[in-house]
Amino acid sequence: MARTVRERPRQADPCTLVVFGASGDLTQRLLMPALYHLAAAKLLPDGFAVIGVARSPMSDAQFRAHVSDGLNKFTGVAPAAATRAWLLQRLSYVAGDFDDAATFERLAAVLQRRQRTTHGSTLFYMATPPTVFAPLAERLGKAGFAQPARGAWSRLVVEKPFGTDLESARALNKRILAVFAEEQVYRIDHFLGKETVQNILALRFANNLFESLWNRDRIDHVQITVAETVDVGRRGRFYDATGALRDMVPNHLFQLLSLIAMEPPARFAANAVRAEKTKVLQAMHAYNHATAFACGVRGQYRAGKIDGKTVAAYRRAPDVARSSTTETYVALKLLIDTWRWAGVPFYLRTGKALKARRTEIAIKFKEAPFAIFRGTPVERLAQNFVVIGIAPEEDISIQFNAKVPGPQLRLHGVGMEFRYKDYFAAAPENGYETLIYDCMIGDQTLFQHADDVEAAWRVVQPFLDCWRRDRANGLDFYGAGSDGPRAADMLLARDHRHWRPIAAEDQP
Secondary structure, three states, X not given: OOEOOOOOOOOOOOEEEEEEOOOOHHHHHHHHHHHHHHHHOOOOOOOEXXXXXEXXXXXXXXHXXXXXXXXXXXXXXXXXXXXXXXXXXXXXXXXXXXXXHHHHXXXXXXXXXXXXXXXXXXXXXXXXOHHHHHHHHHHHHHOOOOOOOOOOOEEEEEOOOOOOOHHHXXXXXXXXXXXXXXXXXXXXXXHHHOHHHHHHHXXXXXXXXXXXXXXXXXXXXXXXXXXXXXXXXXXXXXHHOOHHHHHHHHHXXXXXXXXXXXXXXXXXXXXXXXXXXXXXXXXXXXXXXHHHHHHEEEEEXXXXXXXXXXXXXXXXXXXXXXXXXXXXXXXXXXXXOOOOOOOOOEEEEEXXXXXXXXXXXXXXXXXXXXXXXXXXXXXXXXXXXXXXXXXXXXXXXXXXXXXXXXXXXXXXXXXXXXXXXXXXXXXXXXXXXXXXXXXXXXXXXXXXXXXXXXXXXXXXXXXXXXXXXXXXXXXXXXXXXXXXOHHHHHHHHOOOOOOOOOOHHHOO
């Protein structure tokens, strides 16, 4: 039976949320539905307003209609009339180019009108292409928005990807931090807004049952999977210049890895948690050209079928070069050079156009001694896993051995599963609710520090360099609708291990 959690956090601080790129897909599909969910939960204050800024010419009324249409499509529920009206009446719109000083003058005028209710605090959200991040931050600084009035605050939210390599990430940090202080900058990764991801900290540090086993003495290896069934679609121009490694690994996958591998923080506070996560990334084994080539796999999907639908090869997607060597799949073997994790491999994989959609972290424990079962019909033991499911199902499962009923000693792998939707009566959400709320109350626990970003790119850079030098060599192809390239299977087979199947029906 589902149980309702009665404790409710305090309302967010009064503020104005300024969204640059407000006419785009991210705003309509994710940000505005998240604001609706926060409003429905009574977590937004009366002193709250939203100003959309974009190049598309729109009036306030047209912007509200655009947002209302998105609420109908993407909230996951039928929007309540009163909550919809409450949110829509707080929306304003400013049309203009981001490199035009007049745009920021108009924005300042709208902010001034809102100041009486929002107390002058402002959250600037960059729902824009990455090339705009640094120039836009500098424009905000020139317009005086980085330095708030006494008693108010000014914060900047930056979407991923944060740079395209180590050098560009450093340059982007330098330009933004020349305008905004580190405590004002919120580098957002929507993966960290998901309940199951946040629950990793609770699972580990609130349960001695798990934390006491969370080390190289008990754990054989860790698998982190982010598998997608969607192909590149119409994002070919962006994706062909980016690839799976840049798009997913330094942010999504490394955030999951650092939560699994971090040491217990001194306290559950933003600086303490982020410091431990940064230590994980800084302790990751440094690769050279040869080792990066041996410990990394890149693949690209060819034509195939997913759920009965024919999917064209990546090279046939719009705006993709016909001879492209951009990877749509990547698998890595990584090591963390710490006392807790020395010798424990972390296998990461992510890809598009795969057999099933599945995001999970699987912790494989070492096998029990087999000698005790000599002289019995037991041929092998099932593997012991703790699996944290993040999408599409949010769950935690444990796989262990149990005796099969009968006169003989026969063992069989069995599972126990905890599913969030079975235990908690949770409202629909897309992961942005928690993160936007945290931005409003000034909690940076779930956001990346500049050091995190640079440490992540430092690990990824040898793979980028290796693959740039050997563009075609080592690119392995896989059919759309499969589990991925054969080379990824061989990456684990060389260590006498294998991947968990991506599709749930194929898992033991």
